[in-house]
Amino acid sequence: MMKIKKFVTLFGFLFAAALFSNSVFASEAKLNQDPEIKERFKHLASELRCLKCQNQTIWGSKAGLADDLKKQIRTQIYAGKSDEEIVEYMVDRYGDFIRFKPAVDSKNIFLWLGPFVFLIVGGLLLVRYVRVRRKQTDEDNDSISDKDRLRAQEILKKGGDN
Amino acid sequence: MSRRILPFAVILLVVIVLGFFYKGLQLDPKLLPSALLDKPAPAFTLPDLHDSSQSFSSESMKGKVWLLNVWASWCAACRSEHPLFMQLARKGDFPLYGLNYKDKVFDGQQWLRELGNPYKVSISDLTGDVGIDFGVYGVPETFLIDKDGIIRYKHVGPVSRKDWREIIQPKMKSLEG
Numbered sequence: 001m002m003k004i005k006k007f008v009t010l011f012g013f014l015f016a017a018a019l020f021s022n023s024v025f026a027s028e029a030k031l032n033q034d035p036e037i038k039e040r041f042k043h044l045a046s047e048l049r050c051l052k053c054q055n056q057t058i059w060g061s062k063a064g065l066a067d068d069l070k071k072q073i074r075t076q077i078y079a080g081k082s083d084e085e086i087v088e089y090m091v092d093r094y095g096d097f098i099r100f101k102p103a104v105d106s107k108n109i110f111l112w113l114g115p116f117v118f119l120i121v122g123g124l125l126l127v128r129y130v131r132v133r134r135k136q137t138d139e140d141n142d143s144i145s146d147k148d149r150l151r152a153q154e155i156l157k158k159g160g161d162n
Numbered sequence: 163m164s165r166r167i168l169p170f171a172v173i174l175l176v177v178i179v180l181g182f183f184y185k186g187l188q189l190d191p192k193l194l195p196s197a198l199l200d201k202p203a204p205a206f207t208l209p210d211l212h213d214s215s216q217s218f219s220s221e222s223m224k225g226k227v228w229l230l231n232v233w234a235s236w237c238a239a240c241r242s243e244h245p246l247f248m249q250l251a252r253k254g255d256f257p258l259y260g261l262n263y264k265d266k267v268f269d270g271q272q273w274l275r276e277l278g279n280p281y282k283v284s285i286s287d288l289t290g291d292v293g294i295d296f297g298v299y300g301v302p303e304t305f306l307i308d309k310d311g312i313i314r315y316k317h318v319g320p321v322s323r324k325d326w327r328e329i330i331q332p333k334m335k336s337l338e339g
Contacts, residue, residue, distance in 0.1 A: 051194065051300075052299055052300060054191065054192075065299055068264075068290050068293075068294060069294070091197065093198070093294060093297040094194075094197055094297045094299065095194060095196065095197035095297070097194050097195075
């Protein structure tokens with residue numbers, strides 16, 4: 001009799017444990033399969049730099065630190081943090097360098113606009129240079145004397161001899 | 163007009179570019195500025211490496227200038243700074259606290275038994291969460307924390323005798339003064 005009772009208790013306990021673990025796994029699995037969360041995780045991990053292997057993103061790296069930070073991103077997504085909050089969390093700890101794509105702010109504005117400034121300045125200089133050259137060649141053309149022009153025409157007519 | 167300016171502009175440009183090279187090529191890309199410099203050190207409470215029933219809280223260090231050295235038994239570079247720490251600890255009052263980072267308790271203890279223990283207290287960060295709070299990206303790292311709990315200096319990589327003599331020691335002295 002005692003044996004049966006023990007058995008039932010044990011069975012009940014195992015059953016409850018199985019149910020519990022099942023539900024835990026189920027919620028975890030649901031989160032893992034949720035395409036939106038997956039997408040967010042991938043997006044965030046590809047925007048952050050792995051500081052140990054500097055030209056890789058956290059997404060692309062297998063370094064220990066990258067794994068820890070991936071875990072951190074996942075935990076925070078599950079905790080309901082927004083993307084901005086998660087990136088801010090990382091920047092607070094590791095500095096701006098952790099952003100693979102630098103933020104557009106007053107410190108980095110030259111980084112973002114610099115190439116366009118160079119392009120515009122270079123373009124303007126080029127236009128000016130071409131204009132000046134064109135004017136010069138026009139002047140040079142005008143300065144040719146009538147005698148030279150006649151000679152040139154004669155040469156052109158005779159042309160093809162050699 | 164522009165003809166006369168052009169050579170100067172070119173020379174100026176070359177000088178600027180050389181200036182950038184001179185400065186930029188001497189920087190070590192592995193050394194990153196700490197985001198936490200001149201900011202309060204993250205508060206933490208962690209178990210003691212030698213006795214996990216004891217815990218160590220960063221709060222208890224208020225009013226002291228101290229060094230937090232992040233190390234691990236799997237970290238090869240940690241071995242190269244260790245003799246210096248041992249020597250400083252033997253010489254006298256050296257406020258060095260060790261954060262055993264992402265290590266196994268036994269391995270950490272074994273390492274200290276083998277090489278000597280220069281730390282006033284060794285703290286155990288098994289998960290590396292406190293390491294993340296401190297922005298640790300490569301062990302060893304050493305943080306200099308002042309009386310108000312503000313991080314005043316961060317050293318990445320092993321501390322050499324020169325680093326100690328020329329940077330850390332003077333900074334500590336001025337913070338204590």
